[in-house]
Amino acid sequence: MKDTLTVLGLESSCDDTAAAVVRGREILSSVVAxxxxxxxxxxxxxxxxxxxxxxxxxxxxxxxxxxxSGLSLADIDIIAVTAGPGLIGGVLSGVMLAKGxxxxxxxxxVGVNHLAGHALTPxxxxxxxxxxxILLVSGGHCQFLRVDGPTEFKxxxxxxDDAPGEAFDKTARLLGLPQPGGPSVEKHARSGDxxxxxxxxxxxxxxxxxxxxSGLKTALLRQRxxxxxxxxGLYDQDVDDLCxxxxxxxxxxLVEKSRRALAESPGISGFAVAGGVAANGVLRAALxxxxxxxxxxFVAPPLALCTDNAAMIAFAGAEQYTERGADDLTLxxxxxxxxxxxxxxxxxxxxxGAKA
Amino acid sequence: MTEHRAAFLSHSPxxxxxxxxxxxxxxVAGDCVLLSGGxxxxxxxxxxxxxxxxxxxxxxxxxxxxxLVQTYDLPECELWHADLYRLxxxxxxxELGLLxxxxxxxxxxxxxxxxGDLTPHDALHIAFDDPAKDDTREVTLSWTSDxxxxxxxxxxx
Numbered sequence: 121m122k123d124t125l126t127v128l129g130l131e132s133s134c135d136d137t138a139a140a141v142v143r144g145r146e147i148l149s150s151v152v153a154x155x156x157x158x159x160x161x162x163x164x165x166x167x168x169x170x171x172x173x174x175x176x177x178x179x180x181x182x183x184x185x186x187x188x189s190g191l192s193l194a195d196i197d198i199i200a201v202t203a204g205p206g207l208i209g210g211v212l213s214g215v216m217l218a219k220g221x222x223x224x225x226x227x228x229x230v231g232v233n234h235l236a237g238h239a240l241t242p243x244x245x246x247x248x249x250x251x252x253x254i255l256l257v258s259g260g261h262c263q264f265l266r267v268d269g270p271t272e273f274k275x276x277x278x279x280x281d282d283a284p285g286e287a288f289d290k291t292a293r294l295l296g297l298p299q300p301g302g303p304s305v306e307k308h309a310r311s312g313d314x315x316x317x318x319x320x321x322x323x324x325x326x327x328x329x330x331x332x333x334s335g336l337k338t339a340l341l342r343q344r345x346x347x348x349x350x351x352x353g354l355y356d357q358d359v360d361d362l363c364x365x366x367x368x369x370x371x372x373x374l375v376e377k378s379r380r381a382l383a384e385s386p387g388i389s390g391f392a393v394a395g396g397v398a399a400n401g402v403l404r405a406a407l408x409x410x411x412x413x414x415x416x417x418f419v420a421p422p423l424a425l426c427t428d429n430a431a432m433i434a435f436a437g438a439e440q441y442t443e444r445g446a447d448d449l450t451l452x453x454x455x456x457x458x459x460x461x462x463x464x465x466x467x468x469x470x471x472x473g474a475k476a
Numbered sequence: 477m478t479e480h481r482a483a484f485l486s487h488s489p490x491x492x493x494x495x496x497x498x499x500x501x502x503x504v505a506g507d508c509v510l511l512s513g514g515x516x517x518x519x520x521x522x523x524x525x526x527x528x529x530x531x532x533x534x535x536x537x538x539x540x541x542x543x544l545v546q547t548y549d550l551p552e553c554e555l556w557h558a559d560l561y562r563l564x565x566x567x568x569x570x571e572l573g574l575l576x577x578x579x580x581x582x583x584x585x586x587x588x589x590x591x592g593d594l595t596p597h598d599a600l601h602i603a604f605d606d607p608a609k610d611d612t613r614e615v616t617l618s619w620t621s622d623x624x625x626x627x628x629x630x631x632x633x
Contacts, residue, residue, distance in 0.1 A: 134543070207544060209571055260542030281520065282539045289541075290515055334539075338516035345609055455547060458536075 125197045125441065128221070129434025130182070132174040132214035133206025133234045134260070139181035140430035141189035141196070142438070145244055149188035150424070150431040153177045175213040182217070185430070193225050198446065200437020203231030204454030211453040219449055228446035230437040235459045237432035239267050242392035244435040245421040249389040252419075253381055255407075257374065258395030258427075259285030259300075264329045264381040265459065266388070270439035275460035276381045277329025284370055284397045287333040291366050294341055295359050305363045306400055312357075312364030317343050319369040321376075329381045331373055340366055367402055375406045382414055390417035394426045480625060483616040484633045491633075492518055492613060493525035498631040500526040503582045505553035507623075508596045510588035513604030518613050522604070523557050523584045530555060530582075540586070545572060547581075554581040560590035569594050600624050 124144040131138040140150040186192060201218035204211050215231065222229035238256050242248040251268045253276075262279040282290075285302060292301030297308065319339050322332040340362060347358050382391060391411050398404060404420055411418035425432060486492045503509070503526075511519040524537045530550050540546045540559040548555040556577045560569075569575065569591060577583055578596050588595065598621035605614040617628065 205543075208573065260538075278536065279538070280536075281524070283542065286539060286541050294515060334516075334520065341514075341516045342609060455545075 125438045126191065126195060127434040127438045128182070128185070128193075128196045128199050129232075129430040129432075129437060130178060130199070130201040130214045130218050131234070131237070131428060131430040131433045132178055132210040133202045133204065134210060134428060136428040137174050137177040137181055137210075138428065138430035139178065139185040140434050141185050141191060142244075142431050142434035144438075145247065145435070147244075147431045148191065149185045150429055151181045151184040151188065152424075152429055153181055172213070174210045175217065178213060178217050181430070182221075193221065193227075196225070196227055198228045198230055198437060198441050199225075200230045200232050200434050200441075201451075202234045202237065202433050203447075203451055204233065204457040206234055206455065208453060208455045211455065215451060215453045219451065223449065228441065229449070229451060230441045231447045231451045232433050232436045232440060233457050233459055234428075234433075235261065235263075235457075236271070236273070236440070237436045238394050238426075239265050239273060239459065240270065240436045240439055241394050241421050241425055241432045242390070242419045243439070244432060245425055246390075246392075246419045248392060248417075248419055251385070251387065252389045252392060253385045254392045254394060255374065255378060255381070255398075256395045257284050257393065257397040257403075259283060259289065259397075261395060262331055262333075263459075264377065266381075266385050270436070270443045273459040275458075276384055277331065277377060280323075280330055280332045281334035282332075282337065284331075284333055284374070285395070287337055287366075287370065288397065290337050291340055291363070294337070294344055295354070295362060297359070297363075300396075302397060302400060305367060306402065308360045308363040309367040309402070310360075310364075312360030312362070314361075314364035314368035316361040317365035319343075319365050321369055321373050324373060324376055327380075329377045329384070331377055333370070333373075336366065336369055367400070371400075371403050371406050374403060375410055378407060378410055379414075382410075382416060388416070390419050392419040392421070394421055396423075396427050398426050399423045479618055479620050481616065481618045482628060482632055483614065486518075486613045486615050486633075488611050489518070489521055492522055492615070495615070495631070495633060496522045496525035497529040499628075500529045502627045502631065503530075505580055505582060506578070508578055508583040508585065508599040510591075510595070510599050510601045511584060511586050511604070512588060512601065514606075517604035517606055519586045519604060520559075522602070523586065526584065527555060527557060545574075550582070556581050556583045557586075558583065559586040561587040563587075563590045566590065566592045566594060597621070598623055600628075 126143045129140045138152040141148040201214045256263050262283045264276040266274040289301035292304045297304040408418050545558045601618045603616045
């Protein structure tokens with residue numbers, strides 16, 4: 121086996137269709153056919169459901185990724201593909217294409233967990249050594265993971281209801297701001313006073329690293345309706361202050377839970393934050409300060425590698441192939457696929473704390 | 477077809493969860509429950525309590541807003557928890573596999589207005605409203621199929 125594998129990666133598990141060519145830690149090409157232009161028109165991220173739509177785009181992404189890398193399929197050592205979790209149509213089309221390419225070329229096939237792709241990204245971008253801690257924070261996810269190896273993940277905590285990205289989107293919706301909500305809310309929060317409205321810090325009174333954001337959304341709704349009832353509408357300053365108060369609550373919860381996750385993880389090489397919500401400047405700065413205080417290396421991969429992409433799948437595929445070898449053509453698409461199957465489920469309502 | 481209606485006031489999230497558990501005991505493959513109400517009205521809270529009560533081994537019940545569908549393997553059949561808010565086109569209902577699931581699984585559907593003509597005629601509709609702007613919720617059930625009439629009498633508070 122060659123020391124440095126050249127990998128073709130495919131990703132089609134949710135909204136984006138992507139292909140990339142990665143050699144070692146070098147990204148030779150990364151093509152993402154996303155739908156950002158459509159998002160605002162529909163007041164949210166419009167999912168790509170049809171397998172055929174993914175399949176059509178995926179062909180072109182592969183063509184584009186190979187073209188930009190200056191390589192042909194013959195130069196590829198292994199083919200890595202997201203095999204779940206995600207929408208079945210998308211995952212299936214990626215897996216089918218990868219199987220076809222593998223069967224036609226004889227190159228080994230590696231099925232990668234989408235979340236493992238995100239979790240291993242700090243090794244691709246910054247060469248973080250195992251074990252390290254990562255906070256995955258996006259539209260669909262919020263988990264603290266200790267990454268002990270290419271296929272070894274220990275979940276320290278996760279959201280018991282909504283993911284933070286979803287909470288940002290819904291806050292934007294409630295305040296009439298454009299989607300996606302993350303950038304809109306952050307922009308308004310910049311001119312807002314985060315101390316004017318105090319929103320709850322869910323689950324801070326509860327030990328452990330689980331988080332909850334569903335109640336925060338309801339608290340914001342109540343405050344908005346109260347303002348409308350009192351003054352007949354919302355002033356620009358109200359919107360800014362509501363955004364600032366909401367964002368401060370998300371920040372405080374994630375920073376405090378990060379502090380606990382760090383305390384539970386002695387001997388790690390660093391703390392990474394990844395996912396679309398990691399683009400939030402206020403959150404990122406607060407996490408950076410926390411790490412500086414604790415004398416822990418802080419890593420935040422560039423946004424293009426934090427959101428869905430195929431370079432992370434290619435890289436994770438190489439790491440996992442080296443450890444466990446290839447999958448065969450019985451590889452199946454898995455809509456549900458927890459990274460850490462040993463973790464106990466989080467139970468109950470975030471509003472009142474666990475009674476069970 | 478006659479539409480039947482029933483309503484009650486839930487005084488707390490715990491009250492709503494308790495009703496969800498009792499209703500959950502009734503559900504079999506092919507049953508579809510449509511959950512409507514605004515953001516924060518309690519649709520997901522209801523769905524989460526119902527799903528948890530039917531799972532033999534507790535597991536995470538994440539919001540389906542981003543993934544559109546979360547499926548659970550019950551001993552008897554699959555349970556689908558869907559949030560259709562992000563759907564752009566009713567054609568996507570078919571792509572999602574929901575029409576098949578209506579026949580073979582227990583389905584809990586949030587933002588069911590997106591179903592349009594594809595709404596199952598024998599579905600149970602539950603609407604959540606929070607007129608008092610506090611922890612209480614007006615819960616209104618409506619249905620036309622006789623499938624629900626007798627069993628619901630036993631579980632309504």
